[in-house]
Amino acid sequence: MTVHIASTVHVGRHGDASDGALAEAVGGRLSRVDGPAKITGAARYAVEQQLEGLAYAVLVESTIASGKVRAIDTKAAGAAPGVLKVLTPDTIISLKGASDWFGTPPLHKTYCPLARDITFSGQHVAAVVADTFEQAVAAAALLKVSYDETPAIVDLSDGKAGDGIPIDAMTKEWGDAPAAFASAPVRICAAYNTPREYQAPMEPHGLIARWEGDHLTVWEPSQWLDGMARTYAEWFDIPFENVRLVSPYIGGGFGSKALALSHGAVAASAAKMLGRPVRLVMTRPQTFTGYGGRAATRQTVTIGAGHDGVIQSIVHRGVNETSMDGMWVEPLGSVTSIMYATPNFSSKQNVVRVNSVVPGAMRAPGENPSAFGIESAIDELAYEVGIDPLEIRLRNYAEQDPHAKKAWSTRQLREAFAAGAERFGWARRTPQPRSMRDGNQLIGWGVAAGTYPVRRAYGEAIVRILADGSVEVESSSIDMGQGTYTILAQTAAETVGVPADNVVVKLGDSRFPRAGVTGGSRLAGVMTGAVYKAATSALDQLVGLAISDQRSPFHALQANTLVVANGRIASPRGDGPDISIAELLKSVGRDHIEATGDTMPANSTAEDRYKNYTTIAMSVPHTEGDFSRHSWCAHFIEVRVDEDFGTVRVSRVVSALDSGRLYNPKLAESQWKGGIIMGIGQALLEEGIMDRRHGRIVNNNLADYLVPTNADIPDIEVISVGIPDLHSSVLGGKGVGELAIVGVAPAIANAVFHATGKRIRDLPITLEKLI
Amino acid sequence: MRDFSYFRASSLDAARQAAALPGTMLLAGGTTLIDLAKCGVAEPDTLVDITHLKGLDRIDVNERGATIGALAKMGHIADHADIKSRFPAISEALWQAASAQIRNMATIGGNLMQRTRCPYFRGPANFSACNKREPGSGCSAIGGVTRGHAVLGTSEACIAMYPGDLATALVAFDATVHLGERKLLVDDFFLLPGSTPDREHAIEPGEMITSIEIPSSAAAHRSTYLKIRDRQSYEFAAASAAVGIEFEADGRTIRDLRVALGGVATKPWRARAVEEALKGKVLEPETVRAASRLAVEGAVDHGANHYKIELAPRVVARAILKLGETA
Numbered sequence A: 001m002t003v004h005i006a007s008t009v010h011v012g013r014h015g016d017a018s019d020g021a022l023a024e025a026v027g028g029r030l031s032r033v034d035g036p037a038k039i040t041g042a043a044r045y046a047v048e049q050q051l052e053g054l055a056y057a058v059l060v061e062s063t064i065a066s067g068k069v070r071a072i073d074t075k076a077a078g079a080a081p082g083v084l085k086v087l088t089p090d091t092i093i094s095l096k097g098a099s100d101w102f103g104t105p106p107l108h109k110t111y112c113p114l115a116r117d118i119t120f121s122g123q124h125v126a127a128v129v130a131d132t133f134e135q136a137v138a139a140a141a142l143l144k145v146s147y148d149e150t151p152a153i154v155d156l157s158d159g160k161a162g163d164g165i166p167i168d169a170m171t172k173e174w175g176d177a178p179a180a181f182a183s184a185p186v187r188i189c190a191a192y193n194t195p196r197e198y199q200a201p202m203e204p205h206g207l208i209a210r211w212e213g214d215h216l217t218v219w220e221p222s223q224w225l226d227g228m229a230r231t232y233a234e235w236f237d238i239p240f241e242n243v244r245l246v247s248p249y250i251g252g253g254f255g256s257k258a259l260a261l262s263h264g265a266v267a268a269s270a271a272k273m274l275g276r277p278v279r280l281v282m283t284r285p286q287t288f289t290g291y292g293g294r295a296a297t298r299q300t301v302t303i304g305a306g307h308d309g310v311i312q313s314i315v316h317r318g319v320n321e322t323s324m325d326g327m328w329v330e331p332l333g334s335v336t337s338i339m340y341a342t343p344n345f346s347s348k349q350n351v352v353r354v355n356s357v358v359p360g361a362m363r364a365p366g367e368n369p370s371a372f373g374i375e376s377a378i379d380e381l382a383y384e385v386g387i388d389p390l391e392i393r394l395r396n397y398a399e400q401d402p403h404a405k406k407a408w409s410t411r412q413l414r415e416a417f418a419a420g421a422e423r424f425g426w427a428r429r430t431p432q433p434r435s436m437r438d439g440n441q442l443i444g445w446g447v448a449a450g451t452y453p454v455r456r457a458y459g460e461a462i463v464r465i466l467a468d469g470s471v472e473v474e475s476s477s478i479d480m481g482q483g484t485y486t487i488l489a490q491t492a493a494e495t496v497g498v499p500a501d502n503v504v505v506k507l508g509d510s511r512f513p514r515a516g517v518t519g520g521s522r523l524a525g526v527m528t529g530a531v532y533k534a535a536t537s538a539l540d541q542l543v544g545l546a547i548s549d550q551r552s553p554f555h556a557l558q559a560n561t562l563v564v565a566n567g568r569i570a571s572p573r574g575d576g577p578d579i580s581i582a583e584l585l586k587s588v589g590r591d592h593i594e595a596t597g598d599t600m601p602a603n604s605t606a607e608d609r610y611k612n613y614t615t616i617a618m619s620v621p622h623t624e625g626d627f628s629r630h631s632w633c634a635h636f637i638e639v640r641v642d643e644d645f646g647t648v649r650v651s652r653v654v655s656a657l658d659s660g661r662l663y664n665p666k667l668a669e670s671q672w673k674g675g676i677i678m679g680i681g682q683a684l685l686e687e688g689i690m691d692r693r694h695g696r697i698v699n700n701n702l703a704d705y706l707v708p709t710n711a712d713i714p715d716i717e718v719i720s721v722g723i724p725d726l727h728s729s730v731l732g733g734k735g736v737g738e739l740a741i742v743g744v745a746p747a748i749a750n751a752v753f754h755a756t757g758k759r760i761r762d763l764p765i766t767l768e769k770l771i
Numbered sequence B: 001m002r003d004f005s006y007f008r009a010s011s012l013d014a015a016r017q018a019a020a021l022p023g024t025m026l027l028a029g030g031t032t033l034i035d036l037a038k039c040g041v042a043e044p045d046t047l048v049d050i051t052h053l054k055g056l057d058r059i060d061v062n063e064r065g066a067t068i069g070a071l072a073k074m075g076h077i078a079d080h081a082d083i084k085s086r087f088p089a090i091s092e093a094l095w096q097a098a099s100a101q102i103r104n105m106a107t108i109g110g111n112l113m114q115r116t117r118c119p120y121f122r123g124p125a126n127f128s129a130c131n132k133r134e135p136g137s138g139c140s141a142i143g144g145v146t147r148g149h150a151v152l153g154t155s156e157a158c159i160a161m162y163p164g165d166l167a168t169a170l171v172a173f174d175a176t177v178h179l180g181e182r183k184l185l186v187d188d189f190f191l192l193p194g195s196t197p198d199r200e201h202a203i204e205p206g207e208m209i210t211s212i213e214i215p216s217s218a219a220a221h222r223s224t225y226l227k228i229r230d231r232q233s234y235e236f237a238a239a240s241a242a243v244g245i246e247f248e249a250d251g252r253t254i255r256d257l258r259v260a261l262g263g264v265a266t267k268p269w270r271a272r273a274v275e276e277a278l279k280g281k282v283l284e285p286e287t288v289r290a291a292s293r294l295a296v297e298g299a300v301d302h303g304a305n306h307y308k309i310e311l312a313p314r315v316v317a318r319a320i321l322k323l324g325e326t327a
Ligand SMILES: Cc1cc2nc3c(=O)[nH]c(=O)nc-3n(C[C@H](O)[C@H](O)[C@H](O)COP(=O)(O)OP(=O)(O)OC[C@H]3O[C@@H](n4cnc5c(N)ncnc54)[C@H](O)[C@@H]3O)c2cc1C
Pocket: A703, B025, B026, B027, B028, B029, B030, B031, B032, B033, B034, B035, B070, B074, B096, B097, B098, B099, B102, B105, B106, B107, B108, B109, B110, B111, B112, B113, B114, B163, B164, B165, B166, B207, B208, B209, B210, B234, B235, B236, B237
């Protein structure tokens, strides 16, 4: 039996609305289906659950960066009104160590989320649980923690920091880069630094934990329900199935909500100890130390080239900070090694331990700072040899992956340069720095490219066709604003053949079919594939019933296929009945049809599946097989720099991006713009400012840690230059979420150089660097 | 839990009487006070809510000047047609301050009384030394993160910057603060830190700001407020200038000039030296730039805030020249 599916993958050039796809179909510009619930306040976020007997926990953090807790005087806090429990390392229940996100077993058998040994300022040392939030806050202020302080290594520039630990796995080398550099006619060498940056999601981290016997339910904003559920299960030594994570909406994560964190362990321990559900929400300042932001980085990029600007050698050295007892590697050579063709290349990276919380994932970890280095350096080379910055990028265009030595699955970067330059009017640029101005405003035009690998994994979904003809999709994947609810509704609607209005997508509950991490821009590709498979098999069943069930009005037709469209079933030639799905199900006496679909390899074991959904160990390498798979983009940015004040304002952005096929261009554009806006913040505003005497970030709130406001953001034009890439995903998409931030900061720094003649190699580009 | 009592004042006298008691604080829009309570800086025993007092939110503008009630909202004043036309710098200072939401809540009484953004002042849990919070405890800022701290009017005890925009415009135009019957020039209302940085205003227990009066002047009529910052909106000033100018009949010679600086000093900072240097002079870019340097005479930096000494005179000069262009 064959089933006809109106797939648009091969129909047009882009496979989306620009070829005429309907809003409801895959590739259509359907508005966010969760929009109305969020705008009206009907959407209930994790910690907004109203539970009987809820108690409130408040964290107490270390005020020193290095040393030991000598004593915690809990007397006053314990006696304060409403206090149920004061948790310290001595009183909290003991937990088991949990494996990391690769599934690597823990170093230590036990785990205590409250610290005795202090390795950074802002570390959780105690918690107070009370009947009300206010009581807990007041009592927490009464805890007296005394310390034996030892000298801290505050950051990468600390004299005590040293060179750090070489990370051999990051080394990438071919040819003889140092020798080729030494003999190159043109040589540039520069150091580029990025500071600590923070995800700063609107919704702070927090959770409600409730125990029923040895079953734990956690309502928590999560980018990865199954991964977090595994960690909770391991901590509390209960079966994975006993943990339920619920996370229907997430108020922004940007990488920071993928893992179960120590505050979660504290809340779940408190709930267990008290036999009551416990809510714990971090304060805004705590979100700066309760988990890691983007690690501060240092890179040196040396390029040897001919006078024609053709690169002969790149030598790259990178360093990122990590914590005293955790390991975070921010892969700084990731863009450096693939963006340009070079016969000789060397990249190495060290990691330096400082007294900080272990850094974490933040939108395009690795690629983002990496691009700041190489995309600034190539601009410096362009001025050195006197070649247009766009032209030099084309002269060094990598026709294949220079590192993996494989063909690109698709690389529409040349198209991106062409489309962006055209819309931006790049040809009108005058090359000299300080050559364009408007009164006191120096105008600069900069270009930079960005890229992000296509990370792939496997997903699972259930599709049900219900008695009323509507369709239900279930998956434990999540929607943190990127549009999962919407694109999965589109996928199911198109595949089954019903209007998108008739599809209800249920996400954010670990009881649903499983999904891996929502990170690395992989979810859309993974989950549209899984829903497509499940929906296809549900449709198969539906059509199968219609054809073969004796009670079906189609039975007499003896057809070997039927067409389902717009919620109705008919024969392809239209020579039989034409009835709704609901009527068919009624006629055959079924109240629903259900199909599970997954994209796991056929012979996968239960263990494989568990590993795939609860760790990242089974991610498929982007260079697997014959191809190297990446998304690509080119940013063209205009800045205006006030010559007296040094203030930089971005006045125009045109970005052309290749994310393959877009499942929903409206949502993809909005994610791209979000990435570009975040990139503007990174370039001009964002920086954790350290009091070096205390090893403490002092601008730990949203009045002082600046992210862009609407007034900082000009009109942003984004152009899709992608084409369906079936090597990257079932339906032809590549990654969307992280791509667009990559390359924004160097494009702005390059524009600032063009405007002012000053090369700023330390982010952010604040006014005192330019006056 | 830290209990406090809440009292809704029914009359001005009742409010003032209550406010005279130790541990009592007036509550207006709450945008500073609640924030400081959350940081653990303000720990009032009693809050006296004055927002229901009648008649204190009036904005009256006539030939002699403007009288603005203490409970008038920042947003209303910024949008007031007569304030915009006769005191443009006042309106501009207000709409460039804070965010739309805050301006809709915040009153100008509370606005004048806003406290410094010094992170050490705002972080008692982590930084015990702060002379402003705890007299005699020392100053955590000196030797620490000082990018936002003052370069003018500092003392060894405190280098905290006064962050308000409105008051900067008020000192430029000789506005007075009315504390019931008592009146003070805004310039005298704000105190230098000296050895008592905990005392910021010449206001006594039991006193309350009832209104602000801004006398009309030709300089106030031709005025502007220029605020420079890294972020285009919703950020305190890196440096700002309130400037008003009156020309002689030739339209080029400066008869009267008012200059005040924000974002760089421990209190709203009137730059009289700049005013004196330019009065009677013809407005020329070079003259203006040279005179503007006098704005930072005596400035002392603490490292990271050095840029303010460069920046502030440029802001002053730009503001003066901009007003000249419209002559
Ligand atoms: C994130 C943020 C950004 C900001 N940005 C800016 C900015 O860019 N520029 C700027 O100028 N301001 C800025 N502000 C400060 C803001 O303008 C003030 O918070 C606001 O004006 C205070 O007014 P309120 O009515 O809310 O005062 P409240 O918070 O109610 O009171 C503040 C203080 O004044 C006292 N008080 C109130 N009314 C009176 C009265 N009539 N007499 C005597 N004492 C009184 C209170 O007891 C309290 O101590 C910002 C504030 C925040 C939170």
